[in-house]
Amino acid sequence: MTETFRLTMAQLNPTVGDLAGNAALARKAWAEGKAAGSDLVALPEMFLVGYQTQDLVRRPAFIADAMTHLLALADDCADGPLLMIGAPVLDAGRLLNAYFLLGGGKIVTRFDKHFLPNFNVFDEVRLFNRGAITGPFSTSGPRIGSPICEDAWYPDVAEAMVESGAELLLVPNGSPYFRGKMPIRMNEMVSRVVENQVPLVYLNMLGGQDDQMFDGRSFVLNPGGHLAVQLPFMEEAIAHVDFEQTDAGWRALEGEKAALPEETERDYHVMVGALQDYMRKTGFKKVLLGLSGGIDSAIVATIAADALGPENVRCVMLPSEYTSQGSLDDAAACAKALGCDYDLVPIKATRDAVTQTLAGLFEGRDADLTEENIQSRIRGLLLMAQSNKFGEMLLTTGNKSEVAVGYATIYGDMAGGYNPIKDMYKTRVFDTCRWRNANHRPWMKAPAGQVIPEAIINKPPSAELRPDQKDADSLPPYDVLDGILELLVDREASVADCVAAGYDREVVKRVEHLIYISEYKRFQSAPGPRLSDRAFWLDRRYPIVNRWRDPS
Secondary structure (H helix, E strand, C coil), rough: CCCCCEEEECCCCCCCHHHHHHHHHHHHHHHHHCCCCCCCCCCCCCCCCCCCHHHHHCCCCHHHHHHHHHHHHHHCCCCCEEEEEEEEEEECEEEEEEEEEEEEEEEEEEEEECCCCCCCCCCHHHCCCCCCCCCCCCCCCCCCHHHHHHHHCCHHHHHHHCCCCCCCCEEEEEEEECCCCCHHHHHHHHHHHHHHCCCCEEEEEEECCEEEEECCCEEEEEEEEEEECCCCECCEEEEEEEEEECEEEECCCCCCEEECCHHHHHHHHHHHHHHHHHHHCCCCCEEEEECCCCCHHHHHHHHHHHHHHHEEEEEEEEECCCCCCCHHHHHHHHHHHHHHHHEEEECCHHHHHHHHHHHHHHCCCCCCCHHHHHHHHHHCCCCCCCCHHCCEEEECCHHHHHHHHHHEEEEEEEECCCCCCCCCCCHHHHHHHHHHHHHHCCCCCCCCCCCCHHHHCCCCCCCCCCCCCCHHHCCCHHHHHHHHHHHHHHHHHHHHHHHCCCCCCCHHHHHHHHHHHHHHHHCCCCCCCCCEEEEEECEEEECCCCCCCCCC
């Protein structure tokens, strides 16, 4: 046994279903580890097939194809360091979430996930069978145990592995981002280290998958919970970590410790990265969006320009007679500051034609929400027509506050393929616009400086679907609305809890009602990046038909 051991951590970005592409990434990481003299190269949970696969993993042909690629990978990586990679496996008819050790051209051993997460965005209990706890494997250095992701959140698996002789814990993860996740992860892993007094390697996946963003942020802990290595947030990284044998056992040598950005930057980076990966992994190159002169479409245009480059973003203003000159000026100024193409497509002629077509049916009835929604749906129609004609994916621009209470028109401004701000409340949109105007990072592809005009940030929000319309005519002020929504949606609080927090009961009951009656809209809405642990879709699954209301 040697007194030193080098481990290569590959924090990389797989694509669900791209078995050949993911295997190629693994080969590249293995080659870098070999060149660096590593003894072991490790990739995250389910890396070979991507994560989360959802029901795709239930297809026998998919599992068989994954195994074919796994065996080919083992053969290609025979002459050099050991390789560890996650993939599904069928064992005696039982589907398992497994972590394979490859060496000498074959599968040496595997670990099977024991604790299956069944909360928030996870439903692995429905997909996988629970695996048995496996003892550690021997290397030229430490004996290594590998609790897979959720297994490391409970004391049992790590403790059993250490009691069986593990001198190092390597934890492969597919842990998606939500606001506040980093300290939770770190605290749990510190607990495992303190309990077992062996080093722990936390290796997390990177990349966007539908609504989820795997943010990397892998790390290495020494006994006592001391941080030895910290990989960057939202960046691919391959790190070679050295361990040495001491009188007290194996210890990681100090290495890179990347700084963690503050919360607003983290959320913004996730929105940019999620859109970037969604486009790349689905094959789209360009986007368009309706740029209204309001704050929501302005921040979406900025996110898109930062993710894809301004040359791949087209902004379209679709004015009606209710569109103010200020909105026209602000939209044009925003597109110019970002460097995006900008088109003007008035909707008056189309609206007049629809009004005339419906005149006989609507005769004798006063104008109401119907006429407002017609404008929104005309815009959706014209934007989707351009999407089809030019092959550009349409982005929708509704924030979480609007999505929550249904302040959006289905088949109108909700039309589109992706919504970058779906999980961001309106008050956070304001803060994010101010942050982006004041900050620029190397990963942003749009220009630095004030790209969102101050006039957009400062003016009262309005849909401009009728004369002098303001959002406040239909909704509580956004600071009040968002406070109530964070309680009712994010915390599952009761109406009584909201009243105890200082909110008017009548307002709370109205908001509660709007949340429930808007479920059908959210059911049909575009996906968007998950920023909280109560995002609309997999985090929060409510029935569309529901007559219950909180009696408190």
